[in-house]
Amino acid sequence: MKKIYHLSTCNTCQRIIQEINPSSDVQLQDIKTETITKDQLEAMYALTGSYETLFSKRAQLYRQRNLNEQTLSEEDYKNLILEHYTFLKRPVMLVDNQIFVGNSKKVVAQAVEAFN
Template sequence: MDKIYYLASCDTCRKIIKSLPKDHDLAFHDIKQDPITIEDLEEMYRLSGSYEALFSKKAQLYKSMDLKNKSLTEDDYKKYILEHYTFLSRPVFIINDKIYIGNTQQNMLQVMKALG
């Protein structure tokens, strides 16, 4: 089943969800209300090939924990994403066994095309 991992309190995520084609068949997963599981994250990793690609360096906790001045490993990225939802780059779409991470314009064009 195709999925979107998002944050309901995020204005950008809400705007993106409103713009989705009306006939899409996505399972919605609010990562604050229902934290991602190790299985969810490992599926994302399998599709993306990297925990760093899934990690949000825009998160306020990233700055407040001074992580930008630390040398993080893939295991560190995985640990932080599982510890706190804010570290997952959002939204994450899984459509037809392909992953789309983040809200760049280019990424969202690919998502819309995949949802066709």
């Protein structure tokens, strides 16, 4: 399975998707219009072993809610991601049993290679 969880309004996500140049067998899911399900999040967790890895600490809500001043558990990270799409670190790219989370140059380069 090849899938990219992204935000269509995010310029960085758009740039990365263009760089990957996904073929027609790659499923794109805009997380704003098609909410992440618990099963999808748990599948991502199975590959990363951490909800914190999937969590975006750059999200505006992270500071607005003073979450940066709290000690969050894995369950907290999971519930926050399920509660609001902005808490998912983007993009999340899946290729078979590989997962690539975020937009660092290294991660993107690995994802581009895996998709091709």
